[in-house]
Amino acid sequence: MKVTFALLIIVFLVFSGYRLTFRHFRLPPFARRFYLTGIEFLLLGLLLGPQFLNLVDVETQKGLAPLSALLLGWIGLLFGFQFEIKKLRRFPLEFFLAAILEGLMTLVLVFAAVYLTMALCFDISDSLTMVVAITLAAASGCTAQTGLAFLSLDSIDKHQHTVKLLRFISSIDGLCPLLIFGLCFFYNPSTGSDGLWLGGLWQGVLTSLGGSFGLLLLFNLFISHSRLEKELILVIIGMTMLTSGLASAVKFSPLLTNFFVGFWLVNLSKDKERIYQILMTVEKPAYLLLLVFIGVCVRFDSIWLVFLALVYCLYRVFGKFLAGFLVTRLNLEFKKYPNQLGFGLLAQGGLSLAIFLDFQQTFPSRISTLVISFAILAVIYNEFLSYYFLERLFKKGV
Amino acid sequence: MSRYKQYIPHLRTYGITLFLLAGFAFWIKIIDVGSNWQQAGLTTFSLGFILLAAYITAKILRIAELPLISGYIFVGIIAGPYMTGFLTETMVVRLRLVDDLALSFIALTAGGTLQMQFLRKRGKAIAVNIFLLILIVFTLVFFPFLFISNRLILMPDLTYSQIMVLACLLGVIAVARSPSSAIAIINECRAAGLFTATVLGVTIAMDVLIIVFFTLAMTVSEIILGTGTAFDFQMITVLSLEVAGSLVLGIVLGKGISLYIERVGHDLPLFLLFFAFSMFKASIWFNHVMETHFAISLHLEPLLICISAGFSVQNFSKCGHIFMEGLERFALPIFVLFFSLAGASLNLDALCMTWPLTAFLVMVRAIGILGATWFACILNNDPPQHRRIAWMAYITQAGVAIGLAQLAQRRFPELGVYLTTLVLAVITINQVVGPITFKMALKMAGEVKQE
Numbered sequence: 001m002k003v004t005f006a007l008l009i010i011v012f013l014v015f016s017g018y019r020l021t022f023r024h025f026r027l028p029p030f031a032r033r034f035y036l037t038g039i040e041f042l043l044l045g046l047l048l049g050p051q052f053l054n055l056v057d058v059e060t061q062k063g064l065a066p067l068s069a070l071l072l073g074w075i076g077l078l079f080g081f082q083f084e085i086k087k088l089r090r091f092p093l094e095f096f097l098a099a100i101l102e103g104l105m106t107l108v109l110v111f112a113a114v115y116l117t118m119a120l121c122f123d124i125s126d127s128l129t130m131v132v133a134i135t136l137a138a139a140s141g142c143t144a145q146t147g148l149a150f151l152s153l154d155s156i157d158k159h160q161h162t163v164k165l166l167r168f169i170s171s172i173d174g175l176c177p178l179l180i181f182g183l184c185f186f187y188n189p190s191t192g193s194d195g196l197w198l199g200g201l202w203q204g205v206l207t208s209l210g211g212s213f214g215l216l217l218l219f220n221l222f223i224s225h226s227r228l229e230k231e232l233i234l235v236i237i238g239m240t241m242l243t244s245g246l247a248s249a250v251k252f253s254p255l256l257t258n259f260f261v262g263f264w265l266v267n268l269s270k271d272k273e274r275i276y277q278i279l280m281t282v283e284k285p286a287y288l289l290l291l292v293f294i295g296v297c298v299r300f301d302s303i304w305l306v307f308l309a310l311v312y313c314l315y316r317v318f319g320k321f322l323a324g325f326l327v328t329r330l331n332l333e334f335k336k337y338p339n340q341l342g343f344g345l346l347a348q349g350g351l352s353l354a355i356f357l358d359f360q361q362t363f364p365s366r367i368s369t370l371v372i373s374f375a376i377l378a379v380i381y382n383e384f385l386s387y388y389f390l391e392r393l394f395k396k397g398v
Numbered sequence: 399m400s401r402y403k404q405y406i407p408h409l410r411t412y413g414i415t416l417f418l419l420a421g422f423a424f425w426i427k428i429i430d431v432g433s434n435w436q437q438a439g440l441t442t443f444s445l446g447f448i449l450l451a452a453y454i455t456a457k458i459l460r461i462a463e464l465p466l467i468s469g470y471i472f473v474g475i476i477a478g479p480y481m482t483g484f485l486t487e488t489m490v491v492r493l494r495l496v497d498d499l500a501l502s503f504i505a506l507t508a509g510g511t512l513q514m515q516f517l518r519k520r521g522k523a524i525a526v527n528i529f530l531l532i533l534i535v536f537t538l539v540f541f542p543f544l545f546i547s548n549r550l551i552l553m554p555d556l557t558y559s560q561i562m563v564l565a566c567l568l569g570v571i572a573v574a575r576s577p578s579s580a581i582a583i584i585n586e587c588r589a590a591g592l593f594t595a596t597v598l599g600v601t602i603a604m605d606v607l608i609i610v611f612f613t614l615a616m617t618v619s620e621i622i623l624g625t626g627t628a629f630d631f632q633m634i635t636v637l638s639l640e641v642a643g644s645l646v647l648g649i650v651l652g653k654g655i656s657l658y659i660e661r662v663g664h665d666l667p668l669f670l671l672f673f674a675f676s677m678f679k680a681s682i683w684f685n686h687v688m689e690t691h692f693a694i695s696l697h698l699e700p701l702l703i704c705i706s707a708g709f710s711v712q713n714f715s716k717c718g719h720i721f722m723e724g725l726e727r728f729a730l731p732i733f734v735l736f737f738s739l740a741g742a743s744l745n746l747d748a749l750c751m752t753w754p755l756t757a758f759l760v761m762v763r764a765i766g767i768l769g770a771t772w773f774a775c776i777l778n779n780d781p782p783q784h785r786r787i788a789w790m791a792y793i794t795q796a797g798v799a800i801g802l803a804q805l806a807q808r809r810f811p812e813l814g815v816y817l818t819t820l821v822l823a824v825i826t827i828n829q830v831v832g833p834i835t836f837k838m839a840l841k842m843a844g845e846v847k848q849e
Contacts (some may be wrong), residue, residue, distance in 0.1 A: 059453065062434050065438030066441045066442040069435075069438055069439055078776025128772045134767075157678070218415065218419065221414060221415040221418070222450070225411070233728065234449060235447065235450070235726065236447045238453070240733070241443065241445050241448030242419075242422065242447060243446075244442050245426075245441070245442030245443025245445070246422060246425075248436060248440075248443075248655075249426050249429055249439035250439075251433075251435075251436065281665075282668065285668065287572065364434070364435070389564065
């Protein structure tokens with residue numbers, strides 16, 4: 001009963017909140033910034049969670065786990081749909097390289113910093129250190145477009161080339177981080193033992209590739225005949241459930257598996273537009289639901305979290321600045337973009353949060369809860385910093 | 399045979415799809431599932447599997463002109479705890495959450511399908527059908543069961559009064575129908591016309607009346623067993639209040655839905671999903687609160703509320719068609735899951751244990767329905783064809799009957815095992831046979847618009 005009750009409250013709040021946040025609510029600029037990023041839903045989740053109202057207690061969270069898996073799958077599928085090669089080819093290759101490099105460089109820098117910090121300051125097993133460092137680094141590599149949404153039309157018009165590049169980067173720079181995040185699942189610290197990573201890796205890669213191929217084949221068989229819209233809805237819901245469920249059951253990431261399926265679908269399926277429209281129908285409620293679910297997992301039980309979040313946020317900001325700078329030095333063509341390109345890439349957004357939720361569900365422990373808690377705080381810092389640095393970028397920029 | 403040749407490529411695709419699905423299901427079953435996240439994964443996978451497998455199986459069976467819901471039920475039976483065990487009993491219970499949502503959703507659809515102008519026109523015919531169905535089906539189940547139970551000493555540990563109560567409850571439960579199945583088949587065939595509308599009206603009205611009839615039967619049973627002293631008029635008053643309260647609340651909520659459609663309009667399917675789900679749970683919560691905090695036993699009936707809400711939107715607002723379109727959008731996955739899980743819940747063990755008695759009960763019930771609908775058609779001056787086929791539309795039974803049996807089991811635990819086992823076994827047959835006969839009847843009546 002409690003699971004149902006909690007689900008009802010969450011769905012009600014998300015549904016009504018989605019209308020307020022994305023549709024009809026007019027607020028002063030500062031409050032709008034707060035609302036548009038959806039931070040209030042993180043706080044809502046925190047309020048509903050065990051730390052405050054305890055409406056969504058640990059048992060209820062277990063009951064809602066299938067919904068989390070479905071949610072992660074849906075987000076993965078949507079992210080996969082962003083990689084339609086035909087559309088990506090409309091942009092210069094340099095854009096693509098810039099996005100990949102930016103994501104990868106941020107990831108490497110943050111990984112090194114987090115790994116070293118954890119190895120020096122905390123007494124936790126090497127395997128868990130590795131998983132936490134990969135997760136935090138992968139989430140750092142992703143960028144959201146929320147910051148760009150606040151730009152005035154005038155500003156966009158004035159700096160249209162930079163805005164175009166920033167939009168492109170922020171929509172696909174999560175690719176490498178997400179793929180690398182997948183490595184965590186071959187190195188499960190709760191079951192695996194140190195030193196067996198490579199052996200497990202190959203077996204895991206083969207299993208997940210085989211599984212993804214099978215699922216993709218299945219998806220294609222379902223949509224091989226023309227389907228009515230209601231049938232297509234059934235197929236998408238069913239396939240996302242199947243894929244997410246299978247991924248979770250074999251201790252792999254529902255987010256990543258569905259990303260693969262989404263990627264292949266958008267490039268191979270005739271029905272991609274119709275599928276995309278259906279996926280988009282619940283995109284925003286799904287995003288807000290993700291925020292609430294993540295909020296529920298958070299525990300702010302130590303003041304140290306504020307400090308840890310600050311450190312993590314600084315690592316990310318530094319990583320983004322440096323990666324942005326290096327991207328502008330890629331070739332002569334890129335010199336026309338401002339050195340401080342990284343200033344425009346600070347908003348962290350949905351994919352990072354999905355990575356955190358995936359990590360928390362797969363590796364549930366005291367440490368993962370702690371990591372999620374300060375990482376979420378860092379996401380909030382990043383959202384506010386992103387606005388400030390975007391303004392600076394466009395004042396100082398081209 | 400040549401008619402079926404055109405389906406061969408489809409069948410090939412469906413076959414490969416099912417084979418792949420079964421392969422994944424086999425794979426997941428041999429995985430060692432330990433953590434909570436893996437368990438959740440297994441549940442999510444099972445839901446996805448059921449949804450897709452049922453959808454494809456229904457497509458295959460449709461080639462043989464069987465109704466889609468037979469396919470869904472068939473997959474549920476195969477995947478359920480009594481056959482392959484892919485869905486365990488615990489899992490089926492856990493997935494009941496889907497049932498609540500689906501039932502409310504189906505009830506909204508049922509209400510939305512009923513049109514005032516038609517009810518005005520066919521009100522008398524519906525009333526005659528209901529009266530005769532209750533009278534004849536109850537009589538034909540009650541007396542023969544009482545007779546053979548005593549003659550053959552089928553239940554040696556029960557007294558005569560207990561057997562009489564058992565016969566009475568079985569008679570009442572035999573009257574119950576399955577509105578969800580009826581609506582699913584009517585939707586599938588896009589059936590419309592005199593016959594369809596009468597069947598729908600009877601089925602939905604019966605869903606309301608059966609609760610009243612059952613409560614009366616429970617009171618009489620208590621008197622027979624000596625646990626109740628006299629006819630409880632207070633109970634009847636409370637029951638009337640419950641029914642009236644649910645209907646009024648439904649109309650008010652229906653007005654709310656109309657306002658939402660007119661003023662907001664966006665995301666209607668999502669809104670209706672949320673409405674359906676919350677309505678069911680809110681009623682249960684309200685009933686619980688009234689009972690525990692105020693010691694008032696006032697039970698609002700979620701299905702009645704939803705039927706009334708759907709009826710109100712369809713008949714007292716201008717947005718009936720938008721409302722029905724909104725329901726239609728998510729109806730398929732909900733129907734598929736609901737009927738597959740219903741199939742998984744069908745108790746094959748009970749059927750194996752009691753099959754001679756079950757076959758007898760199924761037969762006398764069908765004869766009762768045939769008699770009732772025959773006379774009703776004569777009294778209503780319906781076309782002669784309807785006389786011959788009307789009985790086929792009233793065979794299906796499902797959740798309501800199970801629910802009533804469980805209520806009776808709680809009240810009379812000494813009869814519970816017999817009652818539940820027999821009811822489950824009878825429903826297993828009726829739920830499999832009923833949709834097929836109903837679809838045949840709609841076809842024979844010439845009211846199938848599209849398949």
